[in-house]
Amino acid sequence: MEIKNTEEIEAILKRFIAQSKDSFLMSKLQGVQANWKIYLTEDHMITQTAAISLAKNRETAEYSIFFNKFFLETHVENENQLVFVFLHEIMHKINGDLVREKKYSNFRIRDIMNVIFDIKINSYIIKNYLKEGYHFLKKFYFEKGKKSTSLLLWPVFSFEELKDNKIYTDKTLQQKTHNVICRSLFKKPKDIKNKKALADWYVDAWFSECSVGQLLDRFFTIVDMKKCMDFYKLLGKHHKSYGPGGAEKEFNIDLEDEPAVDNVAKVLEAIRRAIQEDGDNEVAAKVITTGRGVVPYMGRREMFMMRRGMYPFFFPNSLERDSISLRNVNLYVDVSGSFEDQQALIYKIVERLKNEINDPVYLFSTKVVPVAISELVAGKVVTTMGTDFNAVAEHALENNFSKMLVVTDGMGRLSNVNIQNIKSRHMEVYLVLTEENMNGENHNEATAWESVAKKIWNIDIK
Numbered sequence: 001m002e003i004k005n006t007e008e009i010e011a012i013l014k015r016f017i018a019q020s021k022d023s024f025l026m027s028k029l030q031g032v033q034a035n036w037k038i039y040l041t042e043d044h045m046i047t048q049t050a051a052i053s054l055a056k057n058r059e060t061a062e063y064s065i066f067f068n069k070f071f072l073e074t075h076v077e078n079e080n081q082l083v084f085v086f087l088h089e090i091m092h093k094i095n096g097d098l099v100r101e102k103k104y105s106n107f108r109i110r111d112i113m114n115v116i117f118d119i120k121i122n123s124y125i126i127k128n129y130l131k132e133g134y135h136f137l138k139k140f141y142f143e144k145g146k147k148s149t150s151l152l153l154w155p156v157f158s159f160e161e162l163k164d165n166k167i168y169t170d171k172t173l174q175q176k177t178h179n180v181i182c183r184s185l186f187k188k189p190k191d192i193k194n195k196k197a198l199a200d201w202y203v204d205a206w207f208s209e210c211s212v213g214q215l216l217d218r219f220f221t222i223v224d225m226k227k228c229m230d231f232y233k234l235l236g237k238h239h240k241s242y243g244p245g246g247a248e249k250e251f252n253i254d255l256e257d258e259p260a261v262d263n264v265a266k267v268l269e270a271i272r273r274a275i276q277e278d279g280d281n282e283v284a285a286k287v288i289t290t291g292r293g294v295v296p297y298m299g300r301r302e303m304f305m306m307r308r309g310m311y312p313f314f315f316p317n318s319l320e321r322d323s324i325s326l327r328n329v330n331l332y333v334d335v336s337g338s339f340e341d342q343q344a345l346i347y348k349i350v351e352r353l354k355n356e357i358n359d360p361v362y363l364f365s366t367k368v369v370p371v372a373i374s375e376l377v378a379g380k381v382v383t384t385m386g387t388d389f390n391a392v393a394e395h396a397l398e399n400n401f402s403k404m405l406v407v408t409d410g411m412g413r414l415s416n417v418n419i420q421n422i423k424s425r426h427m428e429v430y431l432v433l434t435e436e437n438m439n440g441e442n443h444n445e446a447t448a449w450e451s452v453a454k455k456i457w458n459i460d461i462k
Helices: 006-019 024-034 069-075 079-094 098-099 107-128 133-140 148-153 157-167 172-185 195-209 210-224 261-275 300-307 336-354 391-397 416-424
Strands: 036-041 050-054 062-067 247-254 284-292 315-326 329-335 363-366 368-371 380-384 402-408 428-433 455-456
Touching: 006 024, 006 036, 006 079, 024 079, 036 069, 036 315, 050 079, 050 416, 062 069, 062 079, 069 133, 079 098, 079 107, 079 133, 107 133, 107 148, 107 157, 107 195, 133 157, 148 195, 148 247, 172 195, 195 210, 261 336, 261 402, 261 428, 261 455, 329 336, 329 391, 363 391, 368 380, 368 391, 391 402, 391 416
Parallel strands: 036 062, 329 363, 329 402, 402 428, 428 455
Antiparallel strands: 050 062, 247 380, 284 315, 363 368
């Protein structure tokens, strides 16, 4: 959803408030409306999604509500979804979460508290006010059960079960949800001490009146926080994977552990097929060479012969000839925050295909950074953690590449100018996407790339 300025957001919210017939919600909103100030920002340091905070300048507003412009364009599809995001943020204020969260000095406990607040608020809104918010949550927090708290924030039940709030009262439906959690395959299953207890926790967090304090205490008995050193790695990609990114960071990832054989085989085959899409990669090219011809051209040798009274007959002429050469692919590898769990796998595959890929390989987040294959197979990563596909397109265009392969999870956008430039240059673009949705259909958000890609492979990395 494209939002150009703050006034557009305020107009949407005013329409919602004017049309709402829920007296309880309106009384809550009217109690705080005079003290909020809306901001549209492109600064990812303020928020990458939406956020509410106590304002530093109490004269202008008691608190501020921020919407990240890129987040709205990428994830919010319509006015109802924007209202859902707004209600989510304002409920943090109405419920007093901003004050309660500040009581905890331990950042890890505060992170968990925020997850619990989010679950309770999301459940409350789709139950009482805006059931359309279900579709936003389903898409936004999709992780296919790979990470525990993403699954907790994600509605693991159907939209039909939400009708008439059946899921909130029907224990049989709640048991179905419980079973889904128990069957889920987590990225790091050893972090979960008791999967059944986690399922119990989910059902209570979403459908019961269980308090935030009780849920917090129970969480530590379910998840091994000593192993989860970076809690936000469990939160899922959307909290840190897209948008302008931050300062450039350089580090090495551990490539000692061999990835699962099935994953390697599937992705290896897709990348190899993309590389070899032109058969044996041979391409006929016109090259300019120097040969002997009859067109007069006075070089040093010719001038020397003419001085001696000899006519050279043959002169050095520029000739166009056909040349058969190998055209290896220029490989772009996603190193944004959303792709970090898949980098080791892709790096290992690149090592196996190093003789078929141009050196260097290009890492991309919001910047494109060339790295030698020798550096890549040693685990080198240079990233801002954000994602910008335009940086990839512009880099390939500036370098006049004829063939490029992009390996990514599909999160990003591409400008119309770059789309047209790629088409006009007849650049061959191949895309390997490493995500798949819950229903088994291809989970592909790189719609801009679809219009320029010669071929796309969708690979589900489990």
